[in-house]
Amino acid sequence: MKVKVATKILEANDRIALENRRLFDKAGLFVINLMSGPGAGKTSVLEKTLLQDSGLKIGVIEGDIAGSDDAERIEKLDAPVVQINTGGACHLDANMIYEVLSDLPLNEIDLLFIENVGNLVCPAEFKIGEDIKVMLLSIAEGHDKPLKYPLMFQESSALILNKMDLVPYLDVDIEKIKRDSLSLNPQLKIFEVSCKTGKGIPEWIEWIKNKAGKD
Amino acid sequence: MHELSIAQNLLDIVSGQCLKNGFKEIESINIKIGRASGIMPDALSFAFDAIKTDTIAKNASLNIAEIPVTGLCRDCAYEFTVEEEYVLFCPSCKGSSFMITAGRELDIIDMEVS
Numbered sequence: 466m467k468v469k470v471a472t473k474i475l476e477a478n479d480r481i482a483l484e485n486r487r488l489f490d491k492a493g494l495f496v497i498n499l500m501s502g503p504g505a506g507k508t509s510v511l512e513k514t515l516l517q518d519s520g521l522k523i524g525v526i527e528g529d530i531a532g533s534d535d536a537e538r539i540e541k542l543d544a545p546v547v548q549i550n551t552g553g554a555c556h557l558d559a560n561m562i563y564e565v566l567s568d569l570p571l572n573e574i575d576l577l578f579i580e581n582v583g584n585l586v587c588p589a590e591f592k593i594g595e596d597i598k599v600m601l602l603s604i605a606e607g608h609d610k611p612l613k614y615p616l617m618f619q620e621s622s623a624l625i626l627n628k629m630d631l632v633p634y635l636d637v638d639i640e641k642i643k644r645d646s647l648s649l650n651p652q653l654k655i656f657e658v659s660c661k662t663g664k665g666i667p668e669w670i671e672w673i674k675n676k677a678g679k680d
Numbered sequence: 681m682h683e684l685s686i687a688q689n690l691l692d693i694v695s696g697q698c699l700k701n702g703f704k705e706i707e708s709i710n711i712k713i714g715r716a717s718g719i720m721p722d723a724l725s726f727a728f729d730a731i732k733t734d735t736i737a738k739n740a741s742l743n744i745a746e747i748p749v750t751g752l753c754r755d756c757a758y759e760f761t762v763e764e765e766y767v768l769f770c771p772s773c774k775g776s777s778f779m780i781t782a783g784r785e786l787d788i789i790d791m792e793v794s
Contacts, residue, residue, distance in 0.1 A: 470697060470788040474689050474711070554685075587682070590718050615766050616718075648776050649768065 478591060481559035485566065485594025492571035495677040496579065498593060500617060501601035502610075503583030506627040508535045509660035510601065510669075511578055515542040519670050521677055524574040526565060528557040528582050535580060545569050556587035559594060576677045585610070589617040597622040597676065604628050608638045611645040618646050623654040625669065630659040686719055686786065687727035691737060694791055698736050703793040706740040710790050714747040714783040715765050721746060740791075749783030 473479065489496050499507050508527075515523060524545040527535040536548035547568045549561050562579065569577070579595060581588040589598065600621040602610055605628055611618050618624065624646055632639070639657075646653055654672065658665035694709055713719050721744045728742050750761045753770035754777040760770065765783075769776050 466793055467790055468697070468701070468703070468793050469790045470694065470709075471790070472693050472788050474686055474693065474786045474788060476693070477689060555682075586718075612768070615768060651776055 475591075478559045481563050482592035482594040485559055485562050488566055488571065489577070489594060489596075492574075494571055494574060494577050496577045496595040496597075497673070497676075498579050498581060498588070498595035498598045499601070500581045500585075500588040500598060500621070501583060501603075502585040502606060505583070505601040505603040505606065506625075506660055507580050507583070507601055508538055510625060510627065510658070511580060512538060512542060513660050513663065513666050514578075514670065514673070515539070515544050517666065517670050519674055521576050521674060522574045524569050524571075524577045526557075526562065526569070526577065526579045528561070528580060530554070530582060545574060551582060555582055555584050556591050557581050557593055558591050562593045576673065585614040585617055589620045599623045599625065601625045601627050602642065604635060604637045604639065604642070605631055608641045608645075611642060611649055615649050618649045618653065621650065621653060623656065623672065625656045625658050625665075627658050627660060629657050629664055630661045683719060683723040683727045684731070687724055687731055690728065690788060691731060691735060693788060694740075695736050697791075698793060703736070705794050706737040707792040707794060708741045708743060709737070709788065709792075710743045710745070711788050712745040712747050712785050714749065714785040716749045716767075716780065716783040717786045718765075719786060745789075747782055747785050750781050751778045752781050753778045 501507050511525060525539045527546060527548045529535060530551050530553060533548045536546050539546040547565045549565060598621045600617050604626060643655055656665050656669045694706055713721055725742055732738055732740060748761050749767060751767045752759050753773060753775055755775035756773040758770055758772035767778060770778050
């Protein structure tokens with residue numbers, strides 16, 4: 466006997482992502498899913514962001530396979546933070562986020578960053594309920610990365626090109642990175658940043674203030 | 681990637697439906713996988729075979745229909761299908777303002793039960 470199923474296999478994840486979205490909207494929260502390969506500088510960008518006087522009350526969800534290094538760094542800056550350990554999963558999913566929402570003071574914060582697991586592939590494929598995706602690429606990763614990892618570049622609203630202080634020491638074609646990224650995603654907002662020198666951080670802060678509706 | 685957790689989700693969905701409706705056994709399952717979904721059909725079949733033992737789907741065959749990636753260009757309204765698993769630009773006008781209209785599916789269509 467043939468039985469119609471007509472169900473998306475990821476329906477459970479997407480349903481929870483919608484519930485996360487509903488809880489975020491209820492708290493009037495703007496949520497950014499922060500993604501990159503390992504070591505591009507996600508946590509450093511968050512530290513720099515928290516150190517600026519942006520007028521935004523920021524909370525953070527940290528996602529890593531193991532350890533709590535990142536959450537400890539954020540905690541030192543007095544921001545509400547919770548660490549998720551995926552225990553092996555290479556990306557955060559909607560349920561992992563849902564499970565920790567009650568550990569954060571959602572009604573007291575304006576902007577929530579979800580720092581995803583370091584990975585240029587999988588995080589872009591899984592809905593978790595965010596408003597926008599922002600990705601980082603450190604220039605040390607090479608100028609061939611946009612065309613090698615198209616989905617993340619296509620899905621993101623902004624690209625932070627980090628470690629710009631290393632330009633004198635690398636044979637990297639910055640214009641190619643920007644050209645290829647924009648060819649994948651003409652609407653992509655690109656920030657040239659150095660967490661080491663602070664270059665580009667004020668422009669990034671202005672942009673997120675605008676996005677979170679607090680400019 | 682993630683074929684094992686996808687296979688588990690698949691098994692949970694079909695088992696749940698059987699439990700709800702009193703079906704005794706699943707003979708076959710028809711699913712569609714878009715070529716841009718990031719899921720490899722062979723790997724999914726392998727994972728499914730590995731986890732279906734001792735379940736209501738223990739003898740079930742998994743039939744996978746692969747859906748090609750199709751896009752619609754917002755600039756020139758050209759509708760196109762590509763061989764690859766992703767679209768970089770419209771084949772007609774080379775623009776990058778397009779919508780993916782098919783190819784990202786990961787859906788269970790129906791199943792044969794007894």
